[in-house]
Amino acid sequence: MLKLEWSAGTILLRGSPPPSVAPYFRFDPRVKGYRALAIQYRWIVEALREAGVEFEDDVLHPPQCKLQAREVQLRDYQEEALERWMAGRRGVVVLPTGAGKTMVALAAIARLACPTLIVVPTLELMDQWEEGVRRHLGVAPGRYGGGEKEVGCVTVATYDSAYVNAEFLGDKFELLVFDEVHHLPSPGYRQVAELSAAPWRMGLTATPEREDGLHELLPYLVGPVVYRRGVGEMAGKWLAEFDVVRVYAEMSPEEREEYERLTRTYRSFLRKRGLRIRGPRDFERLAALSVKDPEAREALLAWYRARRIALHASSKMEVLEELLARHRGDKVLIFAEHGDVVRRISSRFLVPEITYRTPEEERRAVMSAFRKGLVRAIVTSKVLEEGVDVPDANVAVILSGTASRREFVQRLGRVLRPREGKRAVVYEVVTSGTKEVEISRKRRKALKGGQ
Amino acid sequence: MLPSNLLVARARRGRIEPLLLEPSGLPVALASEVLELFERGVGKGRRELEEGLADLEELALELGLDLRVVRAMFTLAARHARFEPPKAPVDPVKARMEVFEEACREFGVAVTEEERSTVLRRVAERLGCSVEDLESVLGGYLEEVLAEPPALKAEDLVRMLNLSMVQTLLFKASQLEVVFRSDGATAKKLLRAVKRLGLLYVAEQLGEGVRLTVDGPASLLRQTRRYGTRLAKLVPLVMLAERWRIRARVPARGRDLFFELGDEKSGLFPRVEEEPEPLFDSEVEREFYRSISSLARGWRVEREPEPLVAGNKVLIPDFSVSNGERKVYIEILGFWTKDYLERKMQKLRELRGVNIVVAVNEELACSSVKDLPHDVVVFKGRLRGADVYPVLKRYLGEPPEEPREEVEYRLEGLPDLSGRTLSEAIRELRKLGVPESEAVKVLEKLGYGVDWTTLDPDKLVLKKNKRR
Numbered sequence: 023m024l025k026l027e028w029s030a031g032t033i034l035l036r037g038s039p040p041p042s043v044a045p046y047f048r049f050d051p052r053v054k055g056y057r058a059l060a061i062q063y064r065w066i067v068e069a070l071r072e073a074g075v076e077f078e079d080d081v082l083h084p085p086q087c088k089l090q091a092r093e094v095q096l097r098d099y100q101e102e103a104l105e106r107w108m109a110g111r112r113g114v115v116v117l118p119t120g121a122g123k124t125m126v127a128l129a130a131i132a133r134l135a136c137p138t139l140i141v142v143p144t145l146e147l148m149d150q151w152e153e154g155v156r157r158h159l160g161v162a163p164g165r166y167g168g169g170e171k172e173v174g175c176v177t178v179a180t181y182d183s184a185y186v187n188a189e190f191l192g193d194k195f196e197l198l199v200f201d202e203v204h205h206l207p208s209p210g211y212r213q214v215a216e217l218s219a220a221p222w223r224m225g226l227t228a229t230p231e232r233e234d235g236l237h238e239l240l241p242y243l244v245g246p247v248v249y250r251r252g253v254g255e256m257a258g259k260w261l262a263e264f265d266v267v268r269v270y271a272e273m274s275p276e277e278r279e280e281y282e283r284l285t286r287t288y289r290s291f292l293r294k295r296g297l298r299i300r301g302p303r304d305f306e307r308l309a310a311l312s313v314k315d316p317e318a319r320e321a322l323l324a325w326y327r328a329r330r331i332a333l334h335a336s337s338k339m340e341v342l343e344e345l346l347a348r349h350r351g352d353k354v355l356i357f358a359e360h361g362d363v364v365r366r367i368s369s370r371f372l373v374p375e376i377t378y379r380t381p382e383e384e385r386r387a388v389m390s391a392f393r394k395g396l397v398r399a400i401v402t403s404k405v406l407e408e409g410v411d412v413p414d415a416n417v418a419v420i421l422s423g424t425a426s427r428r429e430f431v432q433r434l435g436r437v438l439r440p441r442e443g444k445r446a447v448v449y450e451v452v453t454s455g456t457k458e459v460e461i462s463r464k465r466r467k468a469l470k471g472g473q
Numbered sequence: 474m475l476p477s478n479l480l481v482a483r484a485r486r487g488r489i490e491p492l493l494l495e496p497s498g499l500p501v502a503l504a505s506e507v508l509e510l511f512e513r514g515v516g517k518g519r520r521e522l523e524e525g526l527a528d529l530e531e532l533a534l535e536l537g538l539d540l541r542v543v544r545a546m547f548t549l550a551a552r553h554a555r556f557e558p559p560k561a562p563v564d565p566v567k568a569r570m571e572v573f574e575e576a577c578r579e580f581g582v583a584v585t586e587e588e589r590s591t592v593l594r595r596v597a598e599r600l601g602c603s604v605e606d607l608e609s610v611l612g613g614y615l616e617e618v619l620a621e622p623p624a625l626k627a628e629d630l631v632r633m634l635n636l637s638m639v640q641t642l643l644f645k646a647s648q649l650e651v652v653f654r655s656d657g658a659t660a661k662k663l664l665r666a667v668k669r670l671g672l673l674y675v676a677e678q679l680g681e682g683v684r685l686t687v688d689g690p691a692s693l694l695r696q697t698r699r700y701g702t703r704l705a706k707l708v709p710l711v712m713l714a715e716r717w718r719i720r721a722r723v724p725a726r727g728r729d730l731f732f733e734l735g736d737e738k739s740g741l742f743p744r745v746e747e748e749p750e751p752l753f754d755s756e757v758e759r760e761f762y763r764s765i766s767s768l769a770r771g772w773r774v775e776r777e778p779e780p781l782v783a784g785n786k787v788l789i790p791d792f793s794v795s796n797g798e799r800k801v802y803i804e805i806l807g808f809w810t811k812d813y814l815e816r817k818m819q820k821l822r823e824l825r826g827v828n829i830v831v832a833v834n835e836e837l838a839c840s841s842v843k844d845l846p847h848d849v850v851v852f853k854g855r856l857r858g859a860d861v862y863p864v865l866k867r868y869l870g871e872p873p874e875e876p877r878e879e880v881e882y883r884l885e886g887l888p889d890l891s892g893r894t895l896s897e898a899i900r901e902l903r904k905l906g907v908p909e910s911e912a913v914k915v916l917e918k919l920g921y922g923v924d925w926t927t928l929d930p931d932k933l934v935l936k937k938n939k940r941r
Contacts, residue, residue, distance in 0.1 A: 029690055030671055030689070030690040030691075031690055031691050032690045032691055032693075032694065048693055048694060050693050051675065052673045052674070052675050052693075053673070057690070057693055057694060058694065059691065059694050059695070080812065080813065083813075189671055189690075213691075213697070213699060216691075216695070217691065343584055346582045346584050347582075347584045349582075350580065350581030350582055350584070351581055354582070365612070368611070369608075369611040369612055370589070371576075371582050371583055371584065371589075372572055372573055372576035372582070372583040372589060372592055372611075373573060373576070373582060374569065374570070374573045381566065383566055384566045384569065384570070387566065387570050388570075388573075391570065391573070391574060396574045396577060396578075397573045397574060397576075397577045398577050398581060398582070399577075399582050
């Protein structure tokens, strides 16, 4: 009889493949069997059944599971998202940050009551999902990542750890949940999906689109977008009402002079060489040029320095001081681009920071103190952008940021968790008369398109 | 192995070559300078140590070397140095949290300079330290400081650098071809490493040597760099062979580049005997090793013992436990189903003359524990020595007070086995009372080399090692 076996991220077929599944397999002379990527498992099984072929199936080896179906309370749009996903048990759910994507996934796990791997980008999110699984599914999940290696019926893993251990994890689960699924298509991480035999897959994100276009792989890796709601559609009822306020900072005369000198250097180089910078591609070419060409290097350096001056104009600290004075009683998140600037703000205003350099112990202490209200402001770079639940922050200050719409939407999302009568405010601090005004205009487009 | 931005390599006409330096002359002089930085830098943080690199980078440029070489040497040397946490006046995390919470309690956020100093003064008083101590904890990261410089010779640092360059290049490789000729022990090490790392190979005879083409399970279906890091780990073991040559395929920008290296360059590399750790080594195995070793002191416990020949397969069990000439193998299973277990037992039974105990985790079982085949030990949680001890004793008898001498087999009348296959040799030995499990060891003792390059015992040909 035909037999399907698990083999380190792939499926081995013993016997010769019938025509209905032949396209999935290649003969592997190393083991004298036919091999397919694990992601094809579901299609292979379906095709074999449809063709009425008998076969033995030894692909999945899930841990013994005592997951009991539970009822998870959902809001109407969450319910709608879940039903759409349940139709094929595959696909991506797009909801704005703060709209409770997690609940949709937890409800799906409860419905299927099968061994599940949840993949998340950061350790913070691991903690948060663990909490969610405990509360809503009534089991303690296994943790895989950050030095821990423990498989449970429900297991939460980081993308990094799931990538490294794909061969080991790929046959243990029937459902995969990818949080912040826009990470998945990158060449390394996509193997987490490719080397897993789990037939059911859910992706969650506020913004699936990637600048490199790789989101086109999502239908193959997890399934198509099955449900989508934008931030604009939801504010007021399911998300807090919010205002986005642009505050201008002025450069000091010295900064202004230096900024203009650097910008001139950069521009005159481009003119001289007849170069035009229209997008990231052109910019990469300039960077490549700078390796051998000292003039190009100087121009590039000038561009970086000018950008830094705009991002960190000294008066931004004064603006921040004013804003913080205005919001002493509120819960505030401050976003800045560079680690050393974050550190300076932390030290000057005595608010804790969270960056990728913050030790685990301190990070947990800070988050817990913030939840309890023992501290009411956090300054951070990129770490807090994704998914982390900061329950009732209502003010965000973007002191410096990029043009990325995703970054903006995520930062915005951090203050949109709804509460009775809450109105959130997001300040963008922008240095007037610089490129930064343009940057701010670009990222604000996110408010219209819902992406 | 190095971060990929420190790899110095050059692609030309379809080939890629990493920079390899002679362990003499200029490169050694530069390496000495790097080591000197560490010698002088005891008590300094890493960043401060790195400040000295700018001068050396300039020196490298002047000498006509790539300046990345300096940072690469620094990175490797730092790995062999010992750093320790600096002596802080206060526990940094605790002190910082105190400050932040005090500020919040008092002012919400310490907006003015004045409010800021008030907070610091109060917290300093409470913690019994100075305001300056708090400032230092708030202002910068407390870096680890150098406690002990690396105990390395400059020549060795250059050799390590060469190996690291090759390995870093291989991170991006999709396939590695190894041609080698070596004694059995070295070949076995290499094959064991291939297994431990979850890689696959095809072996072919090539004159006096063997060619292995190594990649991973998914390589057949995808051009993937997934296995690059693991392929890189094989390189030091290949270099232990008498004669060797490697050829790697490195995909870059939509085409394949090739990298080749052979034993004529052996002098450029260090001799590293360490075998890679198993990729998915479980805590279960480590703990079991500790507990069984202490339980039965007279028995000899070996992790991943010699390969066993089972039918046409080679199998490396997790442990062997021996008492003199008597020996039992132990195989530990985490996740399992009854079917899987039965197949495993079936396969193991094909190993005639070999005793195997399979230990299975009850909690990770996918099927009922009842009616398990003989010699299966069921455990809960972690496997402890005590769980298998009774079964082992049945095979091995009481542990002796002192470890016994190894048995000497009487081997008079054994014909010359050179050129014979392993299967034939095993048959001959069995006639003289040597169990199959001991055959390979005895053969190696007699000076026969076995190249573990095919997994088919009917094709494994023995030869006398020249060395003995």
